[in-house]
Amino acid sequence: MTNKAQYMTPEVKVRERLKLVFTGHVDHGKSTVIGRLLYDTNSLNRGIIDKVKKISAETGQPFEFAFLLDAFEEEQKQGITIDTTQLQFKTEKRDYVIIDAPGHKEFLKNMISGAADAEAAFLVIDAARGLEEQSRRHAHMLALLGLNQIGVIVNKMDLVQYDRMTYEKIVAEISQFLANLGLETSVCLPLSALSGQNIVEPSPELAWSNGPTLIEALDSLAKGTEDDLSFRLPLQDVYKFDDRRILVGRIEAGSIKIGDRVALSPGRKVTTVTKLAAWLARDEKTRAHAGESVGLMVSDEFFNRRGEVVSSAEKPPLVSQRFKASIFWMGRSPLIPGHHYKLKLATSETEAWVSEIIHLIDSATLDALPPTNNRVGFNEVALVEMNLSKPIALDLFSSHKATGRFVLISSFDVVGGGIITWAEDTGDVKYGFIHGQLKARCEVFEEYYYNADEMAVNKIAQEKPLYTIGDLVPLTGQSYVYPEFFDIVIFRDLVAVKIRAGQVADILPLSDYAFQGWPLVNGRGFGVMVRSQDDWLRAKADLATLTSENQTARVQRWLDFNTYRHIPIGVHDYSI
Amino acid sequence: MDHIQSLEAYSIFILREAKSRLGRLGLLWSIGKDSTVLLWLAKKAFFGHCPFPFIHVDTGYKIPEMISYRDKVVKELGLELIVHQNKEALADGMGPDKGRLVCCQALKTGALNDMTRTYGFDGLIVGVRRDEEGSRSKERVFSERNQSDEWDYTNQPPELWGQFKTDFPKGHHIRVHPLLQWNEIDIWRYIEAENIPVIDLYFTKNGRRFRSLGCAPCTGRIKSEASNVSEIIEELKNTNTGERDGRAQDQADPYAMQKLRKDGYM
Known part of the structure; x- marks a missing residue:
């Protein structure tokens, strides 16, 4: 033996x-x-x-x-x-x-x-x-x-x-x-x-x-677990060291197994887990739990980036640009409303600012106090309303800790931490332009092509960036060419955007916009046929009040597809 | 997950954060057990690949077996290895006889800082652990060094919720410490569980073995009969001597390591 x-x-x-x-x-x-x-x-x-x-x-x-x-x-x-x-x-x-x-x-x-x-x-x-x-x-x-x-x-x-x-x-x-x-x-x-x-x-x-x-x-103390919650994995990175495409991150809540339907937020794209990848075959598994650092392979190739949250498809996180949080301030200079900070929540990084200090909280008595000089000082705790430059995936701290808390950075240093107590869920609405409280959707840089198989015009799905003042925009795409100087008028969100030398120069309420002779496009990149301020006022009145009866005539009168756009033949599906 | 698996998972998380958030990265590999575990964890984090070079700060006084072992492993694993020395100080006859701390300062700290600048590293991954000694017990996972490689230990940044120091001025760099949470016995348990090859200086020879590896003149061997990894684990369960007790530089001054590390020592 x-x-x-x-x-x-x-x-x-x-x-x-x-x-x-x-x-x-x-x-x-x-x-x-x-x-x-x-x-x-x-x-x-x-x-x-x-x-x-x-x-x-x-x-x-x-x-x-x-x-x-x-x-x-x-x-x-x-x-x-x-x-x-x-x-x-x-x-x-x-x-x-x-x-x-x-x-x-x-x-x-x-x-x-x-x-x-x-x-x-x-x-x-x-x-x-x-x-x-x-x-x-x-x-x-x-x-x-x-x-x-x-x-x-x-x-x-x-x-x-x-x-x-x-x-x-x-x-x-x-x-x-x-x-x-x-x-x-x-x-x-x-x-x-x-x-x-x-x-x-x-x-x-x-x-x-x-x-x-x-x-x-x-x-006598008990050890807690995050294993029973719905699945959350903040994406750290996407690796393509070899022919595998692996989404990596640490499971912050719940568990995952091969075959699970998962959502990637804020885009809320849904796909299926096909493999939990590992270097050594002995580490490959079919299921993984909270606390594990894993590599997921999924059935669909989206454009994925760090900061997205992989969740169960049924219970995704909130997608929000505005929330309330209890924050504690560690900065030597006080928190000032409107001042921009970098917000790090799980693996996401976003520009953020406080729009309102709702009240300070006295740490000795827990009483709510009005802020002094509208500031939050060193070692103070406050309830604030936060705004972000773009929607991100997040949770209330009471439901998921790791995706419900954040830190704020100012000039290299962590100056505050916070936990989310309320959030406005904007869901799938994705904005293309943002400046302060102004937000507008943007289809100006979308690509269209003619699908010869289906004999239809299709839009190419793509990740849309969020532009703010100072950002460069792509003036030339496969299906459009815009001039270096032009204006965009977005009727559904009542916002105008000025592009100067290929850069966003201003984002303003549509009501404050005056026509100055620059070429004009609408929120989809169609030319708006106006030559004067009078034309503009008439076009605005017509296009801001479209109904199912009047829209064909008004759209044909003021909009022109071909000015800046054309439709190339898509090669993916073309067969002779 | 048991705690060794938790430690592994957290270390992998840290390595991936470093890869994602820091620019030019290198891993300090001292041939010892800790940085060898680090090498293994990097392989796991990056699915068999190693997306940064390994660095050996060679004082010229290392135990000779360490150098031959180093070259063997580099060849076997096809690692990209940078070997750096303070040639000037060595040429001037620097050695422990000039004073142990002076020697460490020149041949380790000096060479390390010079190497960081030569290669323009934004991040150096280092296998130090909290349980090794006092100043390391106070460390952060991402620990900033200024343009003179100094550690401002009296004003360390808050580090909470896995949010590490990833914003810093150009010219500064980050020491990344993926093993900070591990202790000595965890390292050996992991080596055993994963069957990781380690240099045999750790195993007994004529009744003595090295518990911590360093430079030949300043590193002593302990009395031990441990001839394999599980015997080392058994030995550590019953010891109450310090891991670095055989390292002469630590004993040179009550605050020796704090002083060395303030200037950039690993």
């Missing part, structure tokens, strides 16, 4: 891993709690401990548990956490990634970086000092970041002689605050990190709490 055992994988038991962040006001002892937890569970290697001992000896300071995490010289010298750290440790039940987040308000952006990565959070509160400004602000941030498992640690119980009343008062206060944020408190416990009470072993001093130790509290 051959010895089979040696070919078997030695460890098949799969351990769960949970990411936990510790947050709270500066000096309430987050780093000490974590340092103590890691030290008491023997999770730190000797090198780190020796290093901290060496530093303590050199500086004549007592051994500082927080230094086990606060690795930067500046952090140790000042005794505060500046940046977030991640460390790992394990209990019997599972593995943990422990994230330490700074509590000083100057470093809120670092706290957010740490907390955004977590699946559950602990709020650490100093028993002697109770809730302070950053305790509440951090709780508010955790709600905005979508964390719904929050534990409460009342630390430094030694400073209040392990007093039960003090503990219960703090717990009642924070639980109420969390409830106002729509959050339930998952677990609460008193402890003293400095003296090691209630970390690993139950503390005799805290016997009245009957509660869990810190280790037990960690293990």
Whole structure:
């Protein structure tokens, strides 16, 4: 008999891993709690401990548990956490990634970086000092970041002689605050990190709490999953390294299998998954789940680009250019309505601006406040209305986290983050021109051809870009040639567009447009036969009030197809 | 998905973000286990292709087996490899006897920074991990370096929701860290699960093995009987010494790595 055992994988038991962040006001002892937890569970290697001992000896300071995490010289010298750290440790039940987040308000952006990565959070509160400004602000941030498992640690119980009343008062206060944020408190416990009470072993001093130790509290948290939601995969890229065309991205929600009908939004084009591609044959599979990075092959070749969202065909995301969001501002300069930012949502990047600051939210009381000077300042939270330069695929944060949140960039830096609370679904309507609130559809650069098989004129399906002031437009196509200077009048959206030297020079309401002698085309690229302002006013009156009775006569009177367009014979379907 | 599969998926996501968002990219390959895992992940992310060159910053003091192994792998996999050295410093007799940090600064940081500029890289993929040492534990996945290759570690950008630093002035570059979330034992578990070939310096010879690879004069071997990957995993489960304890430069100053890395060290 051959010895089979040696070919078997030695460890098949799969351990769960949970990411936990510790947050709270500066000096309430987050780093000490974590340092103590890691030290008491023997999770730190000797090198780190020796290093901290060496530093303590050199500086004549007592051994500082927080230094086990606060690795930067500046952090140790000042005794505060500046940046977030991640460390790992394990209990019997599972593995943990422990994230330490700074509590000083100057470093809120670092706290957010740490907390955004977590699946559950602990709020650490100093028993002697109770809730302070950053305790509440951090709780508010955790709600905005979508964390719904929050534990409460009342630390430094030694400073209040392990007093039960003090503990219960703090717990009642924070639980109420969390409830106002729509959050339930998952677990609460008193402890003293400095003296090691209630970390690993139950503390005799805290016997009245009957509660869990810190280790037990960690293990009581549940691990969430995005697997049951409808499928979402924000497209990262399209690869054509060889003869395969592979759409790549990470599954943010739901699952996908070969044969599934999927939609690609914002275009909402529908196709079928034919293969989940992989480098190694052993990695090829028929089904993939939330969290996996996959390569999809589909039955139809569309023009696909990064930023599109692949979804189930039945439950696609919203397609929107306007939404409301709760945002938190991390920029040194305030958010200003009308100022343009780059918005990054999943893998899409779009130009965006705030059209209205609806109200600010006071992080201490959660009250709605009117904005000061119509600005959102550093570390402030606000409800705003956002506008985008083009429609993108998105979701409400309450239905899909990954496609319902975004960051804003201003001159290279992330200055804000937000979660979408309401969105106007514009669906399939695709605009071709945009400027501020003005939007117009555009068929000026569409290509037509004569299909000799069908003896019909067909339009070639193509991806349409969105033009705004300053953009170059394609003056020459296969089926049209426009002059370098001309005007476009779009009656159905009541917008006029001026093209000068091949560039969009202006986009204005049709009512403000005056004819200045430049060649004129309508929204489909047909010539509009006017020679004077009087002609234009008559044409406008006629064409803006078309009915089924009058339209043939009026269209024939004012419009001419052949001025700038012709119809080439399409070669794809031509057979003799 | 178990956590090793999750780590793999996230690393692939990061590599694909780098490919999509950064211009000229290169992967720093040190021949060690971490960057070898990185090579494997790149193959997975790009379906067997490798759309960027590999770079080896050769100090001239590397353990000789590393160089022969490097050349063998490059030939086998048909990799595009850039080898870069600070020839000037070597000609001037730079070595660890001039001071370990001075030597690292010249032969690693200096050569790396010079290479970045010579080839005009916008992004360098580096296999550092948070659990290696303190300053790395504070890193971002996409970490900006300015035109002098410096790391402004006291003012790192927020990094949330998989939105990485992809906007930066021309002349700056991004260090991309796809393995930041992994720890040492994860690397070995992945090597075992995927059956990834690694250099045999990691396996015991006369009762000692290398746990971390670097330059011959500054890298020590640990006492070990581990002769294969699963024995290394068993050993790591029961150790409480640090992975880089055998790396002399780390011990030269309590903040050695922070100081080196501020100036561009990997």
